[in-house]
Amino acid sequence: MAPIEWYYAQGNQQRGPVTAAELKLLADRGELSPDDLVWRAGMEDWIAARKVKGLFDSPPRSVAAPVPAPPPEPVPASRPQTVPSTSSADAIPATTAPANRLHVAFERSPAAFERSREGSARHLFDYLLEAARPRFTPAFVDATARLFTWVGHYGLYAAMALVLVFHVALAARSNRFWSFVVGLVLTVALALLQYAASRFSGTLVRLDRSTSGQMASTAFLDCLALSCSVLGFLCLVGLTLLALQSRTFSWLLPALATFIVCHYAAIVAINPETLRMTISAETTVSDEAIGVVTALAKMALRIGPVAFGVGVVWGGVKMLWAIALVLFPATAASSASVSGLDALIGGSVSPLGVGLGSGLGGLGDLDHLSPLDGLSSGLGGASSPLLGELTRFLPAQAAAASGIWTLFLSAALPTLLYVVFLFSYVMVDLLRLFLALARRIADLAEVKEEH
Numbered sequence: 001m002a003p004i005e006w007y008y009a010q011g012n013q014q015r016g017p018v019t020a021a022e023l024k025l026l027a028d029r030g031e032l033s034p035d036d037l038v039w040r041a042g043m044e045d046w047i048a049a050r051k052v053k054g055l056f057d058s059p060p061r062s063v064a065a066p067v068p069a070p071p072p073e074p075v076p077a078s079r080p081q082t083v084p085s086t087s088s089a090d091a092i093p094a095t096t097a098p099a100n101r102l103h104v105a106f107e108r109s110p111a112a113f114e115r116s117r118e119g120s121a122r123h124l125f126d127y128l129l130e131a132a133r134p135r136f137t138p139a140f141v142d143a144t145a146r147l148f149t150w151v152g153h154y155g156l157y158a159a160m161a162l163v164l165v166f167h168v169a170l171a172a173r174s175n176r177f178w179s180f181v182v183g184l185v186l187t188v189a190l191a192l193l194q195y196a197a198s199r200f201s202g203t204l205v206r207l208d209r210s211t212s213g214q215m216a217s218t219a220f221l222d223c224l225a226l227s228c229s230v231l232g233f234l235c236l237v238g239l240t241l242l243a244l245q246s247r248t249f250s251w252l253l254p255a256l257a258t259f260i261v262c263h264y265a266a267i268v269a270i271n272p273e274t275l276r277m278t279i280s281a282e283t284t285v286s287d288e289a290i291g292v293v294t295a296l297a298k299m300a301l302r303i304g305p306v307a308f309g310v311g312v313v314w315g316g317v318k319m320l321w322a323i324a325l326v327l328f329p330a331t332a333a334s335s336a337s338v339s340g341l342d343a344l345i346g347g348s349v350s351p352l353g354v355g356l357g358s359g360l361g362g363l364g365d366l367d368h369l370s371p372l373d374g375l376s377s378g379l380g381g382a383s384s385p386l387l388g389e390l391t392r393f394l395p396a397q398a399a400a401a402s403g404i405w406t407l408f409l410s411a412a413l414p415t416l417l418y419v420v421f422l423f424s425y426v427m428v429d430l431l432r433l434f435l436a437l438a439r440r441i442a443d444l445a446e447v448k449e450e451h
Helices: 020-029 110-116 124-132 138-174 178-210 219-246 249-269 285-327 329-334 336-344 353-359 364-368 373-378 385-391 394-450
Strands: 006-010 013-018 037-040 213-215 277-279
Touching (some): 124 219, 138 285, 219 249, 249 285, 285 394
Parallel strands (some): 213 277
Antiparallel strands (some): 006 037
């Protein structure tokens, strides 16, 4: 799609054509006054610049006295042949042009302006996205990322303490010293990952700011934002209903985590400026392909801090419940009200059947199994002391294992994103090299044919 060309009249001359961004720049510099006349293809007549919505966001630095403009130089037949005077432009007849043709969005955001050029027909989803943009600005995106990064980094300190407390309590209650050693090793490993996360988080921010991309329109990002938003709502509602129906509340935390991450991704997608993505109608097909890959890679960078913080909180809640199961195993096993909370974070009331069923994703089929039926008969019945010793802390260990895995994956996320981002940009550079080579071969073929 060719860029829209604007013409403006100053003094005794018609000037232009200029692009929309250049016209906006002239207005911001004060080189275009509100009383100067402007015109673009599709308009019935010249209008005063102040009538273009958003062209003057603030008072210009200097406003020249209105000077009637004489007829401009000859222009193509599709353009008006005369430039009306300023006084006549102030009172444009209602029949000269429909109101929607004069509703031009000269906004501060280049992406928003390019979006306004894509057509007058608006879908219902377009209105929903436009209503969300003023509320979720780039400043909101940056503030949210900083908040979850802070939660993730300091939450890992608390998580390390919880891991160590759990293994100390387990060693004391089960008389197994090796549990303390395991807890110490896991705590040191989490500390190393926390240090790596703190270093790579800052590196990812700098990489995001130093890279950019170009796309022909915001269509891909708008559809991605809408898809992420719908996915977040479906996960929240669907998994919540599933948890209530099956009484397997291990689905609630994933539902909430998915909802937060998906909606943050949608907010990032409706703000291309946060991704350093330039929206330009002059984008070629190859640039569009590279822009899509770049946008996805930079989306991962932006979503990373939120997923990092959510994962650390999730793992910390699991560790808290594991500690409770170690300290109060009898109470947890005999309280029906605790079973829902136990399933919520991966453990269970029943020693093994429900515990493993919930810890492995909330599979309801295991809820109907009698705990350790085969092992019970083999060891002398359910009241066997050996069986009780073996199964007493299994729910706590299952919950702790799930929590530790969640913490490790969350702590490693910034490092993984760093590697993925580097790999994606290597692929982008290879794609650019391939396209440049293809163009070079095509040029050589044309030269050969000419000779």
